[in-house]
Each structure stands twice: as structure tokens, then as C-alpha cells.
Amino acid sequence: MPDELEKRNWAGFAKGDPDIWREFINRQIPLLFGIFMKRWPNPSLAEELVQRSIFDAVRGLDSYNPLKGSPEEWLLGIARNNIRLEIRKRAARPTANGDISRYLQTIDTEPLPDEILERRETAEMVRLAMSRLKSKEQAVLRARYTEGLMVDEIAGQMQTTEKAVYNLLYRAKISLRRELKLMKSS
Amino acid sequence: MNLKNDNLPFDDSAAQLEKNISRLVKLADDSNKPGRAFTRSLINSALDELKRPEIKEKGITSEVSCWRRAMGWAAMFAAACGAGLAFVLSVLLEINAFFTVIVFFLMFANWMTYFGGLIL
Numbered sequence: 001m002p003d004e005l006e007k008r009n010w011a012g013f014a015k016g017d018p019d020i021w022r023e024f025i026n027r028q029i030p031l032l033f034g035i036f037m038k039r040w041p042n043p044s045l046a047e048e049l050v051q052r053s054i055f056d057a058v059r060g061l062d063s064y065n066p067l068k069g070s071p072e073e074w075l076l077g078i079a080r081n082n083i084r085l086e087i088r089k090r091a092a093r094p095t096a097n098g099d100i101s102r103y104l105q106t107i108d109t110e111p112l113p114d115e116i117l118e119r120r121e122t123a124e125m126v127r128l129a130m131s132r133l134k135s136k137e138q139a140v141l142r143a144r145y146t147e148g149l150m151v152d153e154i155a156g157q158m159q160t161t162e163k164a165v166y167n168l169l170y171r172a173k174i175s176l177r178r179e180l181k182l183m184k185s186s
Numbered sequence: 187m188n189l190k191n192d193n194l195p196f197d198d199s200a201a202q203l204e205k206n207i208s209r210l211v212k213l214a215d216d217s218n219k220p221g222r223a224f225t226r227s228l229i230n231s232a233l234d235e236l237k238r239p240e241i242k243e244k245g246i247t248s249e250v251s252c253w254r255r256a257m258g259w260a261a262m263f264a265a266a267c268g269a270g271l272a273f274v275l276s277v278l279l280e281i282n283a284f285f286t287v288i289v290f291f292l293m294f295a296n297w298m299t300y301f302g303g304l305i306l
Binding site for chain 2: 016018021022025026029030033034037042043044046047050051054055058059061107108109110111112117122123126127130141142144145146147148149150173176177180
């Protein structure tokens with residue numbers, strides 16, 4: 001049974017109170033991310049689905065009724081709906097299968113299929129390829145893509161210039177591509 | 187524009203590589219949590235979206251329509267009581283009953299249509 005404070009929060013949520021929303025989104029992002037990752041172990045897709053669910057919630061705010069339940073339950077319903085849509089989208093397109101290295105050969109021309117990214121071997125191959133890079137290259141790739149930092153933030157962390165970070169990032173990407181393509185022959 | 191062997195413009199090729207590298211590097215991370223920068227950026231853009239006038243108006247509109255609906259029900263109830271009372275009074279005061287019924291039926295129907303529109 002929700003207490004008075006909770007009910008007041010739900011009403012504030014329905015009215016679009018920015019403070020309540022900020023706290024709510026901050027709490028819900030990791031939970032939604034975990035739900036999507038459990039379904040498809042693909043961080044990029046999980047981020048995309050989290051983003052879609054949050055924006056669906058913001059845009060559909062007038063459909064939320066505090067009398068029918070908590071904002072968490074409502075958002076979970078939106079997330080489940082996005083899972084259903086993703087399943088339907090996947091059913092409508094051809095399944096990607098076969099040798100992973102075949103897909104890695106064309107990483108600069110073709111988008112990697114989600115099914116390939118979700119295979120455990122792909123993650124293992126990327127980890128192995130990353131371990132073969134110089135430590136600075138590994139660090140810059142992680143900072144840019146895993147932590148999602150901007151170039152100026154990375155430059156601040158590495159105590160170097162933005163230009164140097166751009167160059168390092170470029171070299172790191174080329175090295176990783178080379179290592180991934182070499183995986184075929186090994 | 188620079189063309190590579192695969193006949194793709196260099197910019198498209200670089201963008202595709204960037205996108206694929208980004209998706210692959212994220213896979214290498216064992217953590218089951220979203221990045222801090224992603225969380226921060228999503229919160230800010232969602233709050234910006236929330237501040238957009240259309241979204242704000244939606245909230246206000248639903249609140250106003252709730253009030254309008256309540257007022258509609260109350261007014262419809264009042265109109266029904268008024269018509270009933272007028273009919274009873276006209277009978278008690280011995281006015282031509284048939285004439286009174288027609289007048290009050292029309293009045294009642296008009297109000298019902300108007301307030302029904304507010305409720306629905």
C-alpha cells in the first residue's frame with residue numbers, strides 16, 4: 001500500500017515536476033538497462049531501448065494515471081512494449097548467422113547485425129583484440145565508447161590536448177580494426 | 187569527396203566504422219550498468235523534452251478536462267433536478283401540463299446535449 005509521501009510523488013510525477021522526474025529517471029535507467037541486457041546482451045541496443053522507453057514516457061505523460069499504479073509500474077509497461085516491438089522487428093528481418101569473422105571483415109562498410117554482437121564469442125574476440133592494443137589506445141577507446149566521455153573530457157583526464165586525443169582515437173580505431181580483421185586468420 | 191576501393195564515400199565509411207567500433211568496444215566491458223555520461227545525457231535531454239510547451243500543456247489539459255468533466259456531471263444533475271422541480275410546480279400550479287412537458291423536455295434535452303458534450 002503506497003504511503004502519503006509516495007502518493008504525493010506520483011501526483012508530482014503526473015504533473016511533470018522536474019525534480020521528481022530527475023530522481024525517477026536516475027533510478028530507472030540502470031533498472032531498465034539491466035532488463036534489456038538480460039533479454040539481449042548488447043549494451044548499444046540496451047541504451048537505445050532505455051532511451052526510447054524514457055522518451056515514450058515523457059511524451060505519453062498524459063496517459064499516466066496515479067490512481068492506477070506507480071510510475072515504476074507504468075514505465076515497466078512501456079519497456080515491455082518496447083521489448084515486444086523489438087521482437088517483432090527481429091522476426092521481420094533475416095537472421096544473421098555464420099562465421100563472426102566474416103562480418104568483422106566489413107566493419108567499415110556494413111553495420112554489424114545485433115545477433116552477431118549478442119554472441120559470447122564476439123565479446124571474447126573484441127576483448128582479445130583490445131588486449132593487443134597499446135595501453136593508451138585501450139584507455140582512449142574505453143573512455144570514449146564505454147564511459148561515453150567527450151574528447152575535451154578525455155583530454156582533461158589524460159592531461160593532453162584535444163588534437164592529441166583525436167589522433168590517438170583515430171590510431172586506436174585503425175589498430176582495433178586491424179586486430180579484428182586478423183582474427184580471421186588466427 | 188574521397189572515394190575508397192569499396193566505392194563508399196570516405197565520410198560514410200568512417201561513420202560506419204565509428205558506429206561499429208563503438209558497439210564492439212561496449213561489448214568488451216563486463217559491467218552490466220550504463221555509462222555515467224549516457225545516464226547524465228539522457229536525464230538532461232528527457233528533462234528538456236519535459237519542459238517543452240506541448241508536453242506541459244498536455245499535463246494541464248488533462249487536469250482541466252478532469253475539472254470540466256466533474257462540472258459537466260454536476261451541471262447535468264442540477265439541470266435534471268431543475269426540470270423535475272419545474273414540472274412538479276407547474277402541475278401544482280395547474281398550468282397546462284402538456285405545454286409544460288414540451289417546454290421542459292426541450293430545455294432538458296438542450297442542457298443534456300451541452301453537458302453531455304462536456305463529459306464526453
